[in-house]
Amino acid sequence: MNVHFIAIGGAAMHNLAIALHNKGYQVTGSDDEIFDPSKSRLAAKGLLPETYGWFPNKINANLDAIVLGMHAKADNPELLKAQELGLKIFSYPEFLYEQSKTKTRVVIGGSHGKTTITSMILHVMHYHDKDVDYMVGAQLEGFEVMVKLTEDNDFIVLEGDEYLSSPIDRRPKFHLYKPNIALLSGIAWDHINVFPTYENYVEQFSIFVDSVVKGGSMNYNEEDPEVKRVVEASENTIRKLPYRTPEYSVEIGQTLLETPEGPLPIEVFGKHNLNNLAGAKWICQHMGIDEDDFYEAIATFKGASKRLEKIAESKTSVAYKDFAHSPSKVEATSRAVKEQYSDRRLLACLELHTYSSLNAEFLKEYKGALDAADVAVVFYSPHAVEIKKLEEVTETQIAEAFEREDLIIYTNPNDFKQFLFTQNLNNTALLLMSSGNYGGLDFDEVKGLIN
Template sequence: MKKVHFIAIGGSAMHNLAIALHEKGYQVTGSDDAIFEPSRTRLAQRGILPEELGWFPEKITTDLDAVILGMHAHADNPEMLKAQELGIKIYSYPEYLYEQSKDKTRVVIGGSHGKTTITSMVLHCLHYHDIDVDYMVGAQLDGFDVMVKLTDENEFIIMEGDEYLSSPLDRRSKFLLYQPNIALISGIAWDHINVFPTFENYKEQFSKFINSIVNGGALIYNQTDNDVVEVVENTERALKKFPYTIPASTIVDGITYLETDNGPLPLEVFGAHNLMNLEGARAICKQLGMMDDDFNEAIQSFKGASKRLELINRTPDFVAYKDFAHAPSKVTSVTNAVKEQYQDKTVVGCLEIHTYSSLNPEFLVQYKGALDKADIKIVNYDPEALKIKRMEMISPEDIKKAFGDDSILVFTSSTDLRTYLDEIDKSNKVFLMMSSGNFGGMDLNEVFKTNF
């Protein structure tokens, strides 16, 4: 039995990998200084929740086969230092995923936006047709107990490829470590400015990603994104290239229909970005041997990945969605999608600017026009977060200037935002609540309950 120890086991990705290895029969231990839900309960259910919080160098012993180091751990983590002292192999999360999948056909889905949804669509269609694969995805899916699955038997592994850093010891982008046989790039839009200070530096990671594809491998890419096309055309790698674009569709009575050879196909998801994601997923499934008719049969029941245009409530008076959108390109595409779907309703676009990199004044201007399609525009941020990080303060006027819209309602308190949402006339409105956080702990189900 292999013994593996996780440093920072409570992370969203880390705890899922820990569960996958536990279910594969490994002896799994771990440590962390904070573990939140749902990680805590899910680890406890498998008997691998640390007994107490903190770092314990005595847990690092010579009989460990591997130590897996999470991004949450600092460079002076005492358990990591002990592992280095004992000469135990330390892996980053993506390094260990590659170690587990190096004898499989690796499918890696990358891009600044859409990668979670495309990965989810592929897995949904494979699951629908009872095709068993290993996987790693960044959202909880209907019909899947965990977000990482690893076996010795399955031929394919489907992985969401993140461009963020691998670990405190390994500053390479995660997706550079997977060496895919089949890869997809959905789009390139500047993100993670805390580690990629310029757009060119950020875009370079995708050039490196293309160069990491195995010789003779397949590259699927969004041909409507000029930056994606540029990095694809500039590669000298010997690859099979498959471009995709947005498919034909219509909207009737609030339902999007995909045009197919067999007639219009009703979909549960909507928006240009999701239609584009769908075609990327189709191209991946085709590489795995799935016919178009089988893909169409499966995709019509796909309801979306968790926190991606997730329905909060639908009543005769109003509709409310929440979405993980936080980067400018994601905010733009999701807002545009909702307005296109509900042209006869008042769209209330509410964005919480939650990440420190997004609150950087130099990056804030990237949001210009992102909420333009909303009829009522709201931005919420917490100045206290800036004080804690000793960052340059920004004002509501700075927000309006960056977005290029003086009509934006700016809230610096989640309590005041809650009061506004409670009091606004909700009739004939669609609420789009966008954040990678939780609006200061606001219960959106309570805000948008049927009886208000």
């Protein structure tokens, strides 16, 4: 097949392009800018466009398919040419479905935890040399790429994102996969630029549950009231299998998972990660891994990239960075680190960086999110608010939203860095939460603070 990618440089798009190239497809692509790691990965496979920009002359009748990325606009010149020629145009999730129609599709959905759960499943499969196709939203240890597609594998494991499919397909991605086996980890309002009301957001998960093929299964976190309500209200003729957080303990900074064979030391920690682990165990059992084999493999799982990732440690200090930005993720991550290091001061820093977190109305959702921290810091850039064309957010609004009188707020990257680099981190757990980089913070320099 000849496939052309419009906006090939995206995190998901470039991985799919490489997966198809590895499968023997003829792959071309365009983009107006491409950054690392996408740039170097595409270059290594000979897929990096020679010139950045959009070139309608790349679009011709010999192309079997166009894959359209979210970064492109609806009036993209290459897209318009493809439409004019009547070519088959797929969104990223549509094309993944086309590639997996004959496979058993395992789809992991939820506002939070889906990357970690998908990563856990793939880690267990990899540990036991069971080859599966997959698409995951983070780079995993031992995996060269984030998307793998073959002709032969029976299973494909897909991280089910609720964000939109493409500029001309406004359906959430996870509506398009039609899972045989599905999981729903949690529902907490996010993406308010697309789903302006809580009810509208929750509705997307109801549609996801109803999209499971008849006779399939939905594994769901029964500790989340909204998940429980949505799944149990569905009239879809599927098996509904609840899971909950397993018993565990923390002893001197080590989390021990209770198993039939006794306490098992594991690398990940925090109630939310143990809940994720319970969901992953169910899915792995559906895929032929028995309980003992699951425990053996999961003991060596260190976590997904950027998800509660330890970046430095000494005898008295530790530093983590985490992709957390939504209120539920921030609260869960903060509590997890405090529980794991209960005898240390928790210095938790949060960057408000997304459309949702920089929205004055949505800010109220952060009430109590940093309560587990001994010292709580919020950084946001007024410039980022300006770029996103949002209404100005004030320090007063942020302070009132978190309902924490001792909250420290910074709007200047240099001031935040000055604060951080003058802290005495002895007997401290440092937690940096953001989907950005605090206006240019070098995390390698941060590592030097831990000694």
